[in-house]
Amino acid sequence: MSSLPDQKGYFGSYGGRYVPETLMTALLELEQDYIECREDPDFARELHYYLQQYCGRPTPLYYAERLTEILGGAKIYLKREDLNHTGAHKINNTLGQVLLARRMGKKRIIAETGAGQHGVATASVATMFGLQCDIYMGEEDMQRQELNVFRMNLLGARVIPVTSGSKTLKDATNEALRDWVTNVNDTHYIIGSVVGPHPYPVMVRDFQRVIGEETRDQFRQVEGGLPDYLVACVGGGSNAAGFFHPFVEDETVKLIGVEAAGKGLDTGFHAASLSGGRPGVLHGNLSYLLQDQAGQVTVAHSISAGLDYPGVGPEHAYLKDICRASYAAVTDRDALRAFTLLAECEGIIPALESAHALAYLEQLIPTISTDKKVIVCLSGRGDKDVASASKALEEAGL
């Protein structure tokens, strides 16, 4: 399993490189440069230095005692990715890719962003290294995440509004790809999740693997052995991929990805590609995809801008098919309740994305014995969401 993806970038039957010819040479070069960096101890040292000194790693593995009490069962730990600089796990990947882009001699960075977390992380690291940075963001997301737009501007990035299609993450990704096709010689495109053409899904997973590696060590120190359950939210799936990966070979550890069921899986208004989609090709890879009968990509819906994406990383599709990971989905309403619950009992405001993983605990905990240990990846903090959450809580009567 550790040999995946194969040479063409496939995890089983998912992945690949479905891009215009113009990008192929750049992708092959990126793959080559990435492989060299991965094997270069200097690169590893440099990345480690910045992860520690700039991002604040390692992030804590926190025993959520009050949450455990309230849910009344298995012991719950939180992997505190929300405590990273810029407020989410996104910066693990951004930092890795910016260091790589510098080695490749690229002068300009572009990225897409949904919730704005990846955009903020990219803008921060790019500005630190003096690289020009343009962020594509759907117009609707710019309204939902005004604070992050301000942040990106403050950090010296140009935020380019995307007005095509659903004006969300999917369309921002289209626009970033078009930019990359046009400026591929001097520009590196930092895809923010384990999606896109090979080598992005594996590269982003590897840069996020630090989440799972730390978790493994930390858990062994406090509890000994291995946890029983890992739970993480899945949009594109980068926090889950990095969190799961170091445990994939440990069959006793159950891996659960939680997708956004939006208004409900049966309403059509959701973002659960694995639970409600079928295989298809979008943004350079073959994976589960929300689409209509004719193969047109449909608009995803989630209260969380970061999960509002019709595709999902190909490795998740593979883990689902081989039954190594399972994937559930929770609604906007459940996520909002979990958002409030964690704030009230632990004094931690989770990102709405991460609140989906937390919400799943209400389904999971009653079904497992109390001596089990569960770790939730708290992928981001919720400061960015307070305005939209307060409105949504009122509308939902919660």
Added chain:
Amino acid sequence: MNRIDVKFNKLRTEGKKGIIVYVTAGDPDLETTEELVCRLAESGAAMVELGVPFSDPVADGPVIQAAAGRALKNGVTLKDVLELTSRLRSRLDIPLLVMTYYNPVYSFGLESFVHTASKSGLDGVIVPDLPLEESEALSEMLQKWGLHLIQLLAPTSSPGRIKAAVKNAGGFIYCVSVSGVTGARTDLPASGYELLTRVRSETDLPLALGFGISRPEQVSSLGDEADAVIIGSAIVRLVEEGGCRDEILKRVASYLKKFN
């Protein structure tokens, strides 16, 4: 023999450059597209690409994106475009191609697509997001039914990729003139000519240059390497200007005649 091959043989014998025209099928509606393609054939188009609208056209600039959006509002699908091909085939002899992103084909089912396409009288398929590495299955199936999968090459294509692509290619090679998306450009950058020269040194297959071409001067300034040029956004833009069906047909026909 495939109609694309016949046409290029004829063009070469006559010493002419072919004009390949792209239209977005179903913009403003399928009936207009049908009449438009017939008019294009009468007005000197060597062959026509029927663009299948897709929700996420990453290789296209704003003009074709907008056209795809209008066609999608009309509910136009790949199946509709293949049915349109059948109707056109009963009226026309010129080679017909579809240009489609990969997901509609994947969703249709490769085998079922190739079978239906072949029955419809289609001659070639262009898939802008299916590079050589991913195209083997589709290419082989199409070949079996006598259709060509048209390979694309770009200014960024390495010598090795050019060699590999021409080895697997049939019909013609679609040479993308610039690193970028579709859309009319005033000047053709040197990258287009350079690419034609590089590809020509590897193959005798017909070469068609596309992306950014909108003016007759651009075509006459092209060297001998190009067997054809592809005009897309400029035509789609003329359709977008609207008016009644006859006005659209006249406008496009008189534009195309400037190239002959």
